[in-house]
Amino acid sequence: MILFSAKLSSKHQTKLAQHFPDQHFRFHETMNEAKKDLAEAEVLVTFGDDLTESLLKKAEKLKWIMVLSAGMDQMPLDAIGKRNILVTNARGIHKTPMSEYVISMLLQVYRQAKTLIHNEESHHWDKGVHMQELTGKTMLIAGAGAIGQEVARLAKAFQMKTIGISRSGKSVDYFDANYPTAELAKLLPETDIVVSVLPSTPETEHFYTYEHFQLLPNHAVFLNMGRGNAVDSDVLLQAVRQGEIAHAILDVFEVEPLPENHPFWREENITVTPHLSGVSKQYITRALEIFDHNLQTYQKSETDFINKIDVTRGY
The missing domain is CATH 3.40.50.720 (NAD(P)-binding Rossmann-like Domain)
Incomplete structure (x- = not known):
């Protein structure tokens, strides 16, 4: 199951569901809503600032985290690394x-x-x-x-x-x-x-x-x-x-x-200025293009992921 704790428009939700008909998506607007599904999630799509170590423990099946931003500093990287969970992000779209x-x-x-x-x-x-x-x-x-x-x-x-x-x-x-x-x-x-x-x-x-x-x-x-x-x-x-x-x-x-x-x-x-240098109407579209590529790679059990993160370095 692919779990979203990042808010997506219905347009983007529909496009993903149509592009990946064999995948089961659950879309939520916040981690507070999404946490009830963490135990079943194999893939988590998040902005990165809502995932704590305690929440990570609940995600026992988690294999991949897609971060729809570039910043990794608020994520429990040590705990993620110990479980060898794949992490990718949206670096470059900004x-x-x-x-x-x-x-x-x-x-x-x-x-x-x-x-x-x-x-x-x-x-x-x-x-x-x-x-x-x-x-x-x-x-x-x-x-x-x-x-x-x-x-x-x-x-x-x-x-x-x-x-x-x-x-x-x-x-x-x-x-x-x-x-x-x-x-x-x-x-x-x-x-x-x-x-x-x-x-x-x-x-x-x-x-x-x-x-x-x-x-x-x-x-x-x-x-x-x-x-x-x-x-x-x-x-x-x-x-x-x-x-x-x-x-x-x-x-x-x-x-x-x-x-x-x-x-x-x-x-x-x-x-x-209030941390808005990366703001753009095209932000989510560009981030999901990376996710789309990486999900295809993940489905094929291949390794050419875009923006694979070294969790020991944080980037």
Whole structure:
């Protein structure tokens, strides 16, 4: 039985049932509803943040978990690994909306959108607003996977120099150069923009230090849309207030939702968005295309799964 704890439209439910007539699907909108069927589930389709170790124990027949998101940090990976349960996710489907988010947010900063909107609302004509160009900047992208690669591709439309860092440092299309993450510090003095799409792993927790922000030029912009715990909030706030960087664009945070009284909200040189860089009307359709492929693979007892996760690493 294939159990969904992720809400699907009736259109998507019908399409799956028609495409896989020999499979028995049970569709629920939440894990609270789905948990009554866990004992019979061989496949679980979830967004990943609703599966606990205690619930996993109830799923005695479970062989495969399909996560309809990229984040794995809230899942009981140790327990999953001990049972040798296959895990796949929807990594890569976010590349279009997230890369567009990067360009739109950077243009917002460089072309002073906040100030222009404020002036419009107050009927204030000011031609002295300090405009800057995005073209020709050097962008360092931390995380050179599918999302980072698409960011780099779009950055090339603005004639930017693109530098990627990743665990391996291997060469990737649309990057002028690629380096291992250990070489980050030496790259920062010549970087205008840092875009972080790092996943949440033990190695990436508080990855960015105050010294890193000191190494950046004081005109630099830091954008984080990977995971909020890649940087300590107090460290980032201090870097902005001390002028180590010019602006921070944040879509992810150590605590979400961001508390109403958090100083990030009030900081002029910080742009806050509510973890929506990957939002798209095409999201579920793209995620289910991966599930469709992987279910066909699973039925045939083959091994060419898309986005098979190494649970020891969390990605």
